[in-house]
Amino acid sequence: xxxxxxxxxxxxxxxxxxxxxxxxxxxxxxxxxxxxxxxxxxxxxxxxxxxxxxxxxxxxxxxxxxxxxxxxxxxxxxxxxxxxxxxxxxxxxxxxxxxxxxxxxxxxxxxxxxxxxxxxxxxxxxxxxxxxxxxxxxxxxxxxxxxxxxxxxxxxxxxxxxxxxxxxxxxxxxxxxxxxxxxxxxxxxxxxxxxxxxxxxxxxxxxxxxxxxxxxxxxxxxxxxxxxxxxxxxxxxxxxxxxxxxxxxxxxxxxxxxxxxxxxxxxxxxxxxxxxxxxxxxxxxxxxxxxxxxxxxxxxxxxxxxxxxxxxxxxxxxxxxxxxxxxxxxxxxxxxxxxxxxxxxxxxxxxxxxxxxxxxxxxxxxxxxxxxxxxxxxxxxxxxxxxxxxxxxxxxxxxxxxxxxxxxxxxxxxxxxxxxxxxxxxxxxxxxxxxxxxxxxxxxxxxxxxxxxxxxxxxxxxxxxxxxxxxxxxxxxxxxxxxxxxxxxxxxxxxxxxxxxxxxxxxxxxxxxxxxxxxxxxxxxxxxxxxxxxxxxxxxxxxxxxxxxxxxxxxxxxxxxxxxxxxxxxxxxxxxxxxxxxxxxxxxxxxxxxxxxxxxxxxxxxxxxxxxxxxxxxxxxxxxxxxxxxxxxxxxxxxxxxxxxxxxxxxxxxxxxxxxxxxxxxxxxxxxxxxxxxxxxxxxxxxxxxxxxxxxxxxxxxxxxx
Numbered sequence: 206x207x208x209x210x211x212x213x214x215x216x217x218x219x220x221x222x223x224x225x226x227x228x229x230x231x232x233x234x235x236x237x238x239x240x241x242x243x244x245x246x247x248x249x250x251x252x253x254x255x256x257x258x259x260x261x262x263x264x265x266x267x268x269x270x271x272x273x274x275x276x277x278x279x280x281x282x283x284x285x286x287x288x289x290x291x292x293x294x295x296x297x298x299x300x301x302x303x304x305x306x307x308x309x310x311x312x313x314x315x316x317x318x319x320x321x322x323x324x325x326x327x328x329x330x331x332x333x334x335x336x337x338x339x340x341x342x343x344x345x346x347x348x349x350x351x352x353x354x355x356x357x358x359x360x361x362x363x364x365x366x367x368x369x370x371x372x373x374x375x376x377x378x379x380x381x382x383x384x385x386x387x388x389x390x391x392x393x394x395x396x397x398x399x400x401x402x403x404x405x406x407x408x409x410x411x412x413x414x415x416x417x418x419x420x421x422x423x424x425x426x427x428x429x430x431x432x433x434x435x436x437x438x439x440x441x442x443x444x445x446x447x448x449x450x451x452x453x454x455x456x457x458x459x460x461x462x463x464x465x466x467x468x469x470x471x472x473x474x475x476x477x478x479x480x481x482x483x484x485x486x487x488x489x490x491x492x493x494x495x496x497x498x499x500x501x502x503x504x505x506x507x508x509x510x511x512x513x514x515x516x517x518x519x520x521x522x523x524x525x526x527x528x529x530x531x532x533x534x535x536x537x538x539x540x541x542x543x544x545x546x547x548x549x550x551x552x553x554x555x556x557x558x559x560x561x562x563x564x565x566x567x568x569x570x571x572x573x574x575x576x577x578x579x580x581x582x583x584x585x586x587x588x589x590x591x592x593x594x595x596x597x598x599x600x601x602x603x604x605x606x607x608x609x610x611x612x613x614x615x616x617x618x619x620x621x622x623x624x625x626x627x628x629x630x631x632x633x634x635x636x637x638x639x640x641x642x643x644x645x646x647x648x649x650x651x652x653x654x655x656x657x658x659x660x661x662x663x664x665x666x667x668x669x670x671x672x673x674x675x676x677x678x679x680x681x682x683x684x685x686x687x688x689x690x691x692x693x694x695x696x697x698x699x700x701x702x703x704x705x706x707x708x709x710x711x712x713x714x715x716x717x718x719x720x721x722x723x724x725x726x727x728x729x730x731x732x733x734x735x736x737x738x739x740x741x742x743x744x745x746x747x748x749x750x751x752x753x754x755x756x757x758x759x760x761x762x763x764x765x766x767x768x769x770x771x772x773x774x775x776x777x778x779x780x781x782x783x784x785x786x787x788x789x790x791x792x793x794x795x796x797x798x799x800x801x802x803x804x805x806x807x808x809x810x811x812x813x814x815x816x817x818x819x820x821x822x823x824x825x826x827x828x829x830x831x832x833x834x835x836x837x838x839x840x841x842x843x844x845x846x847x848x849x850x851x852x853x854x855x856x857x858x859x860x861x862x863x864x865x866x867x868x869x870x871x872x873x874x875x876x877x878x879x880x881x882x883x884x885x886x887x888x889x890x891x892x893x894x895x896x897x898x899x900x901x902x903x904x905x906x907x908x909x910x911x
Contacts, residue, residue, distance in 0.1 A: 235855070257874070257905075281293045283628070287356050370409075392406075418443060490507035612712075667709035680711060683712050683762045737829075789860070
């Protein structure tokens, strides 16, 4: 461990903005084609290998523990779609999923077949074997995956570089052969038309923004594809899909704060696409099709004058006419409505209350002329912390609602909710090999107080005897806090390797996330972004003050925008932490957000502000940017993990950050995956190795590596 760390060459690069001159000595690392850049990243990897060589045995033990707890040959709960049950298999020794299907027994067959992990269903067919598709590639990611309504064709797209550029193909599911159709450089989300004759897909602009919808006629050359729609405004992403009823083809446009939806009535395609509501700055909405008393209605979930959103249904012929609106679920400041889906006989509602996800079902009376929101039936759960959401419900006429449920102590579980009886049936609980006993663990909620007096929730889990001992324990505090994304309590097989070594795991639900509703997000973005960082520090101080841990036993962890959080708290409160794990960290945000030619920059202005044109935003971002604020102080050990081909947070950000940290003597390590993307390496075994490396490092800085 005595090897000298790599030293990045310093080449002054001048940046001038709003009269402020900044000299950046490490900007040259942005050139991925420069052999010196690659050599430097490889030298950093070698140094990290040397500095963590003493953890090799621990890494192997953790990997073996994850593997031993995982039922390697397993399968998902089948989902009915059309005339088939669809499911995925995993096979011991194989890195990727095998996508399969088997025919339904009949139109009234709504009970998924019970399948032993190693057994086949009569008539089983392999739709796509990701292991075969990944052969010969260091990286593999499946993007689009859509079966035509008649079940004859599969549209699928794969990325074998990690740069999120997907090649789209169409497979004949009767022969298993791919058609000549081949479309390069697509974005995930391709879907078949209602008649299966066409595939609608997305492409991106130079800034990696999905901006164009294309129609591909099956069996024709890609060069003949028709451009259906292009969005010129660089703040908006484009998506395409069918409503569950398959009545409407939908093009959804969205910036971070504004939405617009275009619908094409498949019963009248000649009429073309029609805008539901013209975009209006700050108004977000989503659209679903429902049938009420035999009449078509559009369900619109929106935030126009309703911060936490409300649900209305409107006349499809005149959706902007307020006289046609009917309020189904009124705005509630204590409830954040997140998603609504429509079925032939009911609606499902995903929402948040008290910092936790919830689901409810709203039956549609056959003779009703309007939707009665008072008939909403929440599904109740008895754990203090949990995460739940509807998923796997493709059929318009299904009488059940499939949902997933988990908590810190309950493995991921799949249920079917019977709409008629109100009963939930457990279909599968993710198996944990080796005799897992949830009674050995305790989960609970704590509340920290931020500097401005706001109470910030903390969710934590640990072994019961550790939490009951009253003695400080090693603790990993995880945070994110951006984009209104919520980090909910969920089970992790891998995390047991920390918990069983006496480590407590906690999530700081800081502002900028969505755990406590839209206001929680709004007060942790743009010119209030620093609340995210001070909230996390308050959570760290709380777990220390409550006697749960000490600064010598506390590690921080976060990835992507959570990596920005890690970099910020490293500068603001390094004395609170024994180590900081920053995964694909967004640590040079000002440089990135100043450059509109970089991937996603213009889209991000609604989240961070526009420092290019606004001096106040520029000064504010500069005041918290981790890279800009590295200083001469004692930093804790830091491990930064990144990927060379990441298109969301470029590798150069952590590369520059760690190079600058090293100039002030910080004990920092940089790991760059040379064949991976934003989500890290591909393949479950490779992912387990990556987790084992990170966990071994965390245990080392927490003094639990023995």
